[in-house]
Amino acid sequence: EVQLLESGGDLVQPGGSLRLSCAASGFTFNSYAMSWVRQAPGKGLEWVSTISGTGVGTSYADSVKGRFTISRDNPKNTLYLHVNSLRDEDTAIYYCAKPRTTEAVTVFDSWGQGTLLTVSS
């Protein structure tokens, strides 16, 4: 059974930094690209970033480019999102998501429960 468990969310001041983590199990982690998707309170879904299975290829939404960095530790089966220069509008639940297949990397069939990042002074 696929399991994704996010952690690291917290209350952070504007301009601050944090690292979000997603521990994965139940599948061959290094075979799958992985993604972060976020949801602001009461709002819709927003794709944030995707990283290839090897970790070499990365993509970002324009809203986070240059401030967020996605990475992964394949031996530890863990995905990360390093968030810097935080703004109020980054307040959201951050979900880790696994694709349905190794080819269609942005069809998300497994999601974690999410971790809440709140940016506020």
Next chain:
Amino acid sequence: EIVLTQSPATLSLSPGERATLSCRASQSVNTYLAWYQQKPGQAPRLLIYDAVNRATGIPARFSGSGSGTDFTLTISSLEPEDFAIYYCQQRSNWPPVTFGGGTKVEIK
């Protein structure tokens, strides 16, 4: 960036009724469109991928259709557990991956 517009924003129906949800893309996404269901306090769940394919474990009352710019999610007969928010998502031209704004299906 491909913009996805979902309509209506809210759909008020009774259990047993048919639900028809629309998703329109600002440019063609071929059939690279997915639908997700989200209930309060829960993560999204994949329902349909590549416009017409049901994901594993999804009941047959859920069906998807469309190609190019116009897509439809149909729930043939609403069950109590189907009242939720539904999002469409495209992967035709990414980055970025984009989602629609959502349609809330509520009990009338």
